[in-house]
Amino acid sequence: MTTAQALEWSAPGGSGVPADRLATLLGRDTLHPPLYASLALGVRALVADGRLPVGARLPAERDLAAALGVSRVTVSAAYRRLREDGWADARQGSGTWTRLPEASGVVAAWIPGAPRQGLLDLAHAAPSGPPEVADAYTAALAALPRYLPGHGYLPEGLPELRARVAERYTARGLPTTAEQVLVVPGASGGVTAAMRALCGAGDRVVVEHPGWPNALDVLAVLRARPVPVALDPGDTAAFVAGAHRAARQTAARAAYLVPDFSNPTGASLSAQDRERLVVSLQQQDVTVLADETMVDLALEGQRVPPPLAASGRPGAVVSIGSLSKSVWAGVRVGWMRAERPLLSRVAAAMSREHGAMPVLDQLAACALLDGLDAALVRRREQLREQRDVLVRALRTALPDWGVPVPDGGLALWCSLPPGTSSSVLADTCEPLGLRLASGSRFGTGHAFDDRLRLPFTQPPAVLRAAVDVLAAAAGASAGRAPARSPLVL
Numbered sequence: 197m198t199t200a201q202a203l204e205w206s207a208p209g210g211s212g213v214p215a216d217r218l219a220t221l222l223g224r225d226t227l228h229p230p231l232y233a234s235l236a237l238g239v240r241a242l243v244a245d246g247r248l249p250v251g252a253r254l255p256a257e258r259d260l261a262a263a264l265g266v267s268r269v270t271v272s273a274a275y276r277r278l279r280e281d282g283w284a285d286a287r288q289g290s291g292t293w294t295r296l297p298e299a300s301g302v303v304a305a306w307i308p309g310a311p312r313q314g315l316l317d318l319a320h321a322a323p324s325g326p327p328e329v330a331d332a333y334t335a336a337l338a339a340l341p342r343y344l345p346g347h348g349y350l351p352e353g354l355p356e357l358r359a360r361v362a363e364r365y366t367a368r369g370l371p372t373t374a375e376q377v378l379v380v381p382g383a384s385g386g387v388t389a390a391m392r393a394l395c396g397a398g399d400r401v402v403v404e405h406p407g408w409p410n411a412l413d414v415l416a417v418l419r420a421r422p423v424p425v426a427l428d429p430g431d432t433a434a435f436v437a438g439a440h441r442a443a444r445q446t447a448a449r450a451a452y453l454v455p456d457f458s459n460p461t462g463a464s465l466s467a468q469d470r471e472r473l474v475v476s477l478q479q480q481d482v483t484v485l486a487d488e489t490m491v492d493l494a495l496e497g498q499r500v501p502p503p504l505a506a507s508g509r510p511g512a513v514v515s516i517g518s519l520s521k522s523v524w525a526g527v528r529v530g531w532m533r534a535e536r537p538l539l540s541r542v543a544a545a546m547s548r549e550h551g552a553m554p555v556l557d558q559l560a561a562c563a564l565l566d567g568l569d570a571a572l573v574r575r576r577e578q579l580r581e582q583r584d585v586l587v588r589a590l591r592t593a594l595p596d597w598g599v600p601v602p603d604g605g606l607a608l609w610c611s612l613p614p615g616t617s618s619s620v621l622a623d624t625c626e627p628l629g630l631r632l633a634s635g636s637r638f639g640t641g642h643a644f645d646d647r648l649r650l651p652f653t654q655p656p657a658v659l660r661a662a663v664d665v666l667a668a669a670a671g672a673s674a675g676r677a678p679a680r681s682p683l684v685l
């Protein structure tokens with residue numbers, strides 16, 4: 197689309213988008229049943245990634261129906277769907293115009309959908325629980341009677357768990373005492389509580405882009421403003437420079453970062469990056485919230501640099517961790533490392549809201565931390581094998597996709613060939629039995645529809661079956677009929 201075209205398509209008295217042109221952009225043979233929904237998604241993807249300008253007049257229903265070889269009712273239903281979802285406006289007497297949905301301020305939380313029989317789930321990057329979890333709960337039950345004489349409220353967490361977490365930080369090069377550790381309900385609970393303590397409405401918060409969607413959701417709920425900084429795993433020094441500039445230009449109050457095997461890109465900051473980043477941000481009074489949920493997931497035997505907090509003065513960095521990716525998300529135990537008085541403030545707020553964390557889960561977490569290093573050997577082996585299976589299957593079945601090989605984390609951040617939209621792909625795959633999270637979920641402002649995050653947290657058979665569905669769906673977009681997944685799991 198040239199600038200002249202964009203102006204012509206958007207001008208009040210202009211010709212609007214020619215039906216033939218829109219049909220070409222959509223791909224004439226790519227629609228699949230239900231046709232109206234597929235057409236609406238196609239237009240939405242074009243607006244989201246900028247190939248159709250916002251404020252362009254869409255073709256008359258009759259013209260687009262003729263250009264696509266569908267009924268006028270189909271086009272009419274598609275336009276209605278676009279209007280209902282906020283991607284188009286009807287203007288009295290002058291047709292249908294593209295627009296972006298209003299930012300409601302609050303984005304729906306990204307909660308895993310209920311597991312469905314036969315559905316392959318590649319929307320969530322969360323490994324299944326290893327046998328150690330059940331063993332840990334057995335040990336926890338045996339230890340529980342020691343705590344029964346007390347009232348059971350331990351607002352900062354079980355002392356023996358805080359001590360174990362402190363030991364792990366110390367072993368990673370960040371001397372820590374149990375008093376600097378607060379037990380929280382998973383990293384999500386820690387991130388929410390820390391953001392609430394650090395920033396409020398209108399505050400700017402530097403975030404990596406792409407990044408973990410739930411952190412963006414929390415900022416939206418707090419009405420804080422994310423300041424996205426591009427994160428490219430191949431050039432993390434550029435991210436460090438970008439974060440410095442962004443913080444300076446926006447007078448940011450905080451930064452939310454995933455320094456190890458970031459979700460979704462798998463990018464990690466080197467020791468030098470960390471040092472530079474923390475020094476630059478603390479000079480500008482920006483508190484760093486370091487989400488270390490992925491820190492244990494180095495897949496190539498490499499040493500992970502010391503925590504970000506080791507580079508800053510006390511209080512410059514708040515660190516968050518959990519057992520969710522190293523062990524299992526169902527345990528729901530996480531921790532925050534910070535200095536008092538911030539930690540006391542967060543503890544008081546959390547105690548008001550939740551009372552305290554369950555004693556049994558914390559005892560199980562103690563047992564899991566005691567056996568963590570041995571369990572991680574198996575977890576990393578399993579993830580490495582699954583990553584390699586997924587990479588091979590994708591490169592064979594979809595050779596025009598960009599499939600990177602991250603050296604840690606849980607997911608591949610794939611680039612799609614020109615014209616392929618991950619939101620359309622996700623909608624195409626769901627009825628075929630594969631659930632995906634579209635790339636745009638990981639960005640602000642509709643970015644990354646040309647990317648797809650594929651977790652390698654499932655067994656090889658599921659990953660191969662998922663790639664079969666992806667290939668069939670991508671084939672459907674190229675004009676071939678979609679096939680059903682041959683494997684029902």
Ligand SMILES: Cc1ncc(COP(=O)(O)O)c(C=O)c1O
Nearest residue numbers: 382383384408459489518520525
């Ligand atoms: C970067 C990051 N932080 C936190 C979480 C959630 O962690 P938890 O289950 O401990 O709340 C996730 C889960 O995907 C994540 O990717």
